[in-house]
Amino acid sequence: MKSMHTLATAAAATMLVASAAQADEMTIVSWGGAYSASQQKAYHDPYMAKNPGVTIVNDESSAEAVAKLRAMDEAGNVTWDVVDVVASDAIRLCDEGLAMEIDPATHLAPAPDGTPAAEDFGDLLVSECFIPQIVYSTTFGYRTDVAEWGGKTPSTVCDVFDTATFPGKRSLEKRPINNVEWALLCDGVAPEDVYEVLGTDEGVAQALAKLDTIRDDIIWWSAGAETPQRLADGEAVIGSTYNGRLFSVIEEQKQPVAMLWDWQVFDLDGWIIPAGLSDERKARALDYIYFATDTQRLADQAKYISYGPARKSSAPLVGKHADLGIDMAPHMPTDPNNAKTTLLYNYEFWADNRDDIDAKFQAWLVQ
Template sequence: MKTLPWLCAALLAGVSATAISVPKQASAEDTLTVISWGGAYQESQRKAFMEPYAKETGAKINEGEYNGEIAKIRAMVESKSVTWDVVDVDTQTALAACAEGTLETIDWAKLGLDRSKFIGGDIADCAVPNILYSTVIAYDTTKLKPGPTKITDLFDMQKFPGKRALQKSPFVNLEWALIADGVPMADIYKVLNTPEGVDRAFKKLDTIKKDVVWWESGAQPPQLLADGQVAIASDWNGRFFDAVKKDKKPFQIVWDGQAPDYDWWAMPKGTPNLDAAYKFIAWSSQPGPMAEQTKYISYGPANKDAGPNISAEVLKDLPTAPDNMKNVLYVDPQFWADNGDQLRERFNAWLSK
């Protein structure tokens, strides 16, 4: 993920915007189904992309939500019953689904977009990067005084007692466990690539397992924090941002050990509305709409030309702000694409013990 640090530089440098052509105009006959992750994130997409696009073009957009399961996309494609046209996927899903032929290969010429303008545009051939988000931890400042300041504090039950809310997935949790167990950030995936390293990560997770509330939807952690059910929670940074800005929650994000990743627009192989899907992705990937999304959620747009359209007030809350990038865990998406199924199986077996 060596391209990730470039997003900060691209946004803060104020890259000059350039016009990008869009495929032929969408029409009222265009109907497509767009699937995303729900909650504050999908609300930001609705306000910045879905609603303005439908209003401008007359196209009809049906929305749906999912939890990122590649299995759902795979089942549709294998049964030749694809009903989703555009899906928001994370990087490991983009890479794995592309490798197995589950997603359409992106024709950038058909999109009318300059691939080099997109941070991470060279990572996957079957998806178009749309945002950079980060998995972080946060706490309620009225309940933890002082609060945690580093990712290792997540595992310090003595200094910071109370339940933890963690995603019901090995993703990032295994990396954080190794960091807390003393593995240098630069060696995380070297260690995790060994059976002994995986055992070591699970052994560290064992130390807090009885105190973890496992979440499956990004809307859950802010609510668990607000209700006092947990002392520290992990989530995508935009969910905590939304709770602070919109709901005035006294939450503090701990940026130490943040794990940035991309989300992407992808099209399941065999979608019957391929042309309409291309038009929507092309429109949504323009600098203007991408910058507009940052007004509703604190994720960094992948299109470099969106930078000049983002205010300094918004920039400071993005994962890519310099003050937030001091100790970053750069997730290795290829590792998760190659090992994700096996590690999820191991994780689920561990949970059931």
């Protein structure tokens, strides 16, 4: 009979082998579709080529990331290694202790010129647990062939509210977020004061009163595909949606539509590493993050999808679309020519005020 010491040693060795194998198979969670495909080409494949023996398994559960990570944590069995989430979900996971804190100085690569990662990402580091990957924006597209406009085209977001110069239907998302910010900007509120004003009952009332001036011309949308379809069909002459959706209708479908970038609202998507990983899995996840969020890798993703890299140093490296062969820089929300006026979605404000403003918005809708 083997001694207890021998059995314990064998068990420990088995655990080490299993742990090492776990570290060499990474489950990376994202959104699926063209977005996951862009990550596969820009991040996963190059990482596996650099690290033979490492296998990346894709999971498309990002929409359920918060609930699933809560359940895994409660069960004491976290099976994900790196998770792609929107910034607001990252903040929630960080606050709940379900995501590990990231030190930009040691966990993230500096820019090629030595600029520290914290400076390179700048204000986009909105949580201690979140590594930004892309910037996408909610902005406006408009028809370029509206006869009633007499050859004029919208140049500012406030032209959305100018139905005299630019008559026609507006396609707006059926929620207060973004709409109330734009309304206040176009009612004379300084950009730096928007959220302070919106934090008061009077400020919400002011925003809704401004929206009331175009109420009869609004068609509401709930899915990002609706505005591009309405613009393509001529059902709406101007409308808001995600910049990637507008890129598709303009560049892929070749519709007579153009972008209006003025006061686009930036939102972020990026990575978190779940808390509670073994040391081996954590080391592998951190190694992947260091690689996948460096300047070149973030620029590479822009070859496949029209979302802007989160690093300042990546912008000059954005090249051509891998399939269309067109320069992608002019289509990025982060391109300097498009980002002259931007509003960063205020995650903390909306976490604190969403229920109250939602209720007021819904009451205004049914008036």
